[in-house]
Amino acid sequence: MNIIIDFSINNSGHIKNKKKPFSLYYKLFSMSKILIKNIKGLVQYGEEMPIARIGTEMQQLPILENAFLAIEDGIIVAYGAMDEWEGITDWRGVEVIDAEGKYVLPAFCDSHTHIVFAKSREEEFVDRIKGLSYEEIALKGGGILNSARRLAEKSEDELYEEALQRVQKMMATGTGAIEIKSGYGLTVEAEIKMLRVIKRLKETLPITVKATFLGAHAFPKEYKENHRGYIDLIINEMLPKIAEEQLADYIDIFCERNYFSVEEMEEILTAGKRYGLTPKVHVNQFSIMGGIAKAIELGALSVDHLEEISDEDIDAIKHSECMPTLLPSCSHFISIPFGNARKLMEAGLPVALASDYNPGTTPTGNLQVVMSLACIKMKMTPEEAINALTLNAAYAMGIQDTHGSITLGKRGTVIITNEIPSLAYIPYAFGENHVERVIA
Ligand code: NIG
Ligand code: FE
Helix, strand or coil, X not given: CCCXXXXXXXXXXXXXXXXXXHHHHHHHHCCCEEEEEEEEEEECECCCCCCCCCHHHHHCCCEEEEEEEEEECCEEEEEEEHHHCXXXXXXXXCEEEECCCEEEEECEEECCCCCCCCCCCHHHHHHHHCCCCHHHHXXXXXXXXXXXXXXXXXXXXXXHHHHHHHHHHHHHCCXXXXXXXXXXXXXXXXXXXXHHHHHHHHHHCCCEEEEEEEEECCCCHHHCCCHHHHHHHHHHHHHHHHHHCCCCCEEEEEECCCCECHHHHHHHXXXXXXXXXXXXXXXXXXXXXXXXXXXXXXXXXXXEECCCCCHHHHHHHHCCCCEEEECHHHHHHHCCCCCCHHHHHHCCCCCEECCCCECCCECCCCHHHHHHXXXXXXXXXXXXXXXXXCHHHHHHCCCCCCCCCECCCCECCEEEEEECCCCCHHHHCCCCCCEEEEEC
16 A cells, blocks of 8 residues: 655645654655656656756746656656556556646745744734834844743753644645754754754654754844854854764854844854855845855855845855845745845846744745745746745755756655646635645
C-alpha cells in the first residue's frame, strides 16, 4: 500500500491526519510510487531550468496542459502529456491520483521564517491600531525583546510541538520547504535551544528545512549600552557552540537603525563565515544604511525585506548573485511600504517572495496570502509571483538543485490545487485555500 502525506484541510480549516507523526508517513511514503493523471495544468515544468528567473524572464511560466506526473520514492521520475504516459515504465501497484480540473505546481519554498516562537503578540497589534508604530513599540521594550522574554520560559519540547503545528498549517496551504531562523533567544542558552528545535524539525519533517542563526536580531536590554559585550558573546560563545553541534546553515542579522549597524554586521557576518555560515540578511526594512552593498560584499545569498531601496542598492544587487527577497505580508501587517518588485524586475533583477512568518510583523505562513498581496499591492503578475515563490525562492534558500520546479530528479514535493478555473484564480480569490493537498 502506498501512503502519501496528505495535508488536505476541511472547510473549517482543521487539519486532518493530525495525530500520526510525520516520521511514520515519511517511512511509508519513501517506498511509494505515485502517478498523478489528468492534470489540467502542470506548472513550472521542464529540463534545463534556469537556477532563477530574472527581470522580464519572470513573466515566463511553462504550463503543460492535460498532463501526468510520476513520483517514485519522493523523486520526480516522469512527466508529460497524458497521451504519452502509457508504457513509460511499469506502474503496477502505483497510487493513482486523478487531478482532473486541478493544477499541479512545485510546492512553494518559504525562504524566510521565524516559526519557533513562544507566544503571539496581539497586544502590540492593538497598540498599532491605536496609532503606535512597530519601531515605537520596540523602543518601549516590545517587539523582539518581548518574544525573547517569553521564549526563555518555554521548554525545547513545547517550542518544538508548537512549531510543528505551524508547519502543518503551512503545508496545508502549499509550503514544501522552509527556512527557519533563531533570534528570539538572545542568550547563549536560548539561542542554542531554538536551534536545537529547528534541528529536530529538520530531522522529523518530511520537507526540507534550512536553519539560520539570527543571534544578532536585537540587543538584549542588559547590553543596550554595551554592544561590544553582546557582539563578543555572539562571536566567542554562540558561534563556536553552533558550529560544534552543526546547528545552522546560514547566518542572519537585523541591519537597521536601533538594531545592528553596517559595521557591526560586517564583524558578525565575517565571524559567521569562518564557521562556514553563509549570510542571508534582514536589511532596508525601515531605512537605507548601505547594508545591502555590504551584505553582498560579504557573500550574502539573499537580502530580505527591502521595503526601502535606493538606486545604489539596486546597482549593488545587479552586480551580484544575491537574491532580493520581498515580504509583502510584513508590509501589510505593520503598515509599511511594500517592496518595489516592479522596479527590481525592470532593472533586470530576480525577485523572491517569502512569508516572514513571526509573531511581530507577520502572524501567518500562508504563501497564498503572500501571492495575493504581491499581485495586488506590488503589481506582480500571477506568473511572476509563482516564479518568485518556487524557482527563485528555492535559490534564496540554497535548494535550487532539488526544489522549485517539476524537473526529472528533483524532489516530488508538489501542490495539487482544488478544481480552479485558472492559475490566476489563486491570488484573485484571496482568503481561500486553493491547495487540496501537498505531496511531500
Ligand atoms: O523580519 N525585522 C526583524 N525581524 C522580524 C520581526 C521580528 C519580530 O517583531 O518579532 C521581521 O519582520
Ligand atoms: Fe524576518
